[in-house]
Amino acid sequence: MGRMRRMGLPLLALAAGLALPSSALADEIACPARVDASAFATEAKLLQLAERQQSFGVRPTGSQSQKDYIDWLEAEMSAIPGIRTSSLNYDIDRYESVTTGLTAGGASVPVAAPVPFARSTGAAGVTAPVVYLASGTNITAANAAGKIVVRDLPTLSVPNALFFPPLLGWAVHDPGLTIPLLGSESLEAPAQSNADIAAASAAGAVGVLMVSQLPHAQVEGMYAPYEGLPQALPAAYLGVDQGQQLKDALAARTLASATLTVDARWTPTTTRTLLATLPGGEAKKIVVESHTDGTSALWDNGPLSMIEMARYLATLPVECRPRTIQFAFTTGHLYQHLTGPDVREGGAGQLAAILDREYDEGKVAGVLVVEHLGARQYDAVARPGGLPGRQLVVNRSLSQLLWLPVTDGWPLRDMVKAAIQDRDVRRTAMLTGLDGADVTRVPHHCSFGGEGTPYVQHLLPTIAAIAAPKTLFLASFGTEAIDFGLMRRGTLAFTDMVMRMGTMSQADIAGDMTFMREQRARGARGCS
Incomplete structure (x- = not known):
């Protein structure tokens, strides 16, 4: 039937007296399987965006600086052909x-x-x-x-062994073998x-x-x-x-x-989650998400990657975007009890609940969360002159380990692994989750470490990138904490993932989430 409908389009166009270019036919379009890097934002462009983000200053939830930043993001996204924007608004008491x-x-x-x-x-x-x-x-x-x-x-010490099989890891991309299996990472x-x-x-x-x-x-x-x-x-x-x-x-x-x-x-004030939607061949959507409240260009630079994702994807013919792509710039990451004292969820949790309902209606394919791309590794070293404590010094030979939990299902995980390796996004640990597995509940892992957590808890197919650099909560660090070459490679990889999710079957994207959702419907225990 799909073939017959495509053949019928030129006849309908001619009947209406319109000239439909042959390039509009899916059969005659060579859709790229991956991003053309030569047509994508440069490192210099990403730095320019990060400097603009940094100019807004610290962005606590509901602050004027966050509002100005969201307004700027909306202007950037609205300027992209085909994008339509909307908002989810929340009333809070700003601190x-x-x-x-x-x-x-x-x-x-x-x-x-x-x-x-x-x-x-x-x-x-x-x-x-x-x-x-x-x-x-x-x-x-x-x-x-x-x-x-x-x-x-x-100070917490996290053993590297956690991120290797057979514990939380299922794959590691570390070509230089820089992650010692018996080592650990510590942070305050x-x-x-x-x-x-x-x-x-x-x-x-x-x-x-x-x-x-x-x-x-x-x-x-x-x-x-x-x-x-x-x-x-x-x-x-x-x-x-x-x-x-x-x-x-x-x-x-x-x-x-x-x-x-x-x-x-x-x-009392208001804060909002910005949604920017790029229509595709079908209404079922892939959701790309990151938050807008933070202290620096690194926390969080996900929205900057999302701008460039959208700019590139909007240049493709709609036939090369089989699914709609929705970019969600969430609020409430720095105000987790966004809707009251009884539920800890932030704007990501609010959106996840909406997507959970829409998934059952066939409107959602999956979620991809982008955080902290290109984070540089900082080492805590002894201070000179016998001064007390330690100081953070950049390690220019290493990037911060990127944690990349992916929901259960090998077609999705294989796709993620291929994209990470293809773009050489080192150092990346691909994980089942960031807490211990419990097979008596659905999902088996209730934590993806950050913004990805609400989506997996709502049993949505989820890919969630997150890092935990020592500079994360510190407003004193700016764009120098980002390796923009690595950020660009990461952005390319995640844009590749969005494109590939557009052509994957829903069964391959969902993996074991389908069975877990059935278990939940029968009363299985979820995350507390």
Whole structure:
């Protein structure tokens, strides 16, 4: 029937007195199987986009800087022929820090950043005795009540072996053999602030100071954790030197009290997810997604890759875009409880719920999430001159390991592996997920590490790129944290994936997701 319809088109056109060029016929078009790199954005173009993104500054959810950035993205996408845009709007109370400060021993101590959503002290601040409680020491009423608690940020160590078969990995692209199987990657964990602030509040403390192992200049503007819920106490981050200053004064018994100021406010505002749709031969869509809130050009540069994906794909005849492609620029990544305190999902979770329903209606083929492409590797090394802590130094011979979870199904995984190898997107670990498998639930893996997580939890066929560079939460790092050659190769690879998903059967894209959705319909346990 499809062949008969294509043959009938010229006759209908002639009957209407129209001249339909023969190139419009699918049979006479040689559709590319991969992107023509010579017709794609250059490294210089990606750098130009990243510098424009960086010019908006830090983009907390609902901030004017995020709104301006989304408006710019919409203008860029709307200028592409064939693209139509729409939005999903959300009402939130935006958190804004007005002033953050610390005075100890009569002297001002530089503060790197407030902990996001920390309780406001007002302009006067809170004055109390100070206590240092080392990691591993429980925060209790006996040692913390009525005090400002000084606490070190912990360091997490992640073994490389996790990302190889037979654990979480199913393939690794590392031609230079730079990922030692018995090695590990370590990074500070600012998410621990949530637990320490909650424990300090329960113990009756009046404030918390989280101390990094990095110097002030590198942690200034740190933004994590980002639940979107009010913290129970005023809290702030300190660089290693400022933290050591407090610890030394406490050890010498020369510091009696300090004044912590976190003057902040909550303001009703709106934020939105931008959708930009490029029609294809059929309405069933491939969704390409990344978020718009972040601190830097690296967090997140996915939207920049999406602009260039769209520009290239829009140049192809519609016959070479068998499926519609929807670019989703989500909000709420830095405000995970976007719709209220009971559900942690962000804008990605909201969109995933919509796509879940549409999938059952035959409107969705799959989802591809693009984050942190071209992230440079930074090493935490000893500071010179015997200074305390460590500092981040770029490792110009390596890129940050890219984690690439893909939902169960070998046709989809084989396609992803081929695209990564073809474009030489090193160093990439292709994974089943980023948590332990549990075959008694659907899906078996509930975490894809970032924006991809809600989509796999909603049992949508998903490809989700994510990296965890040490610079991720730090506003002090800009475009220098991106290898634009690698970012370009990654963008080419993911555009190749979109093109190939356009010609794959739905069964091959879905893989085991089809069976898991049937299990869910019969009452199987999902992710909590």
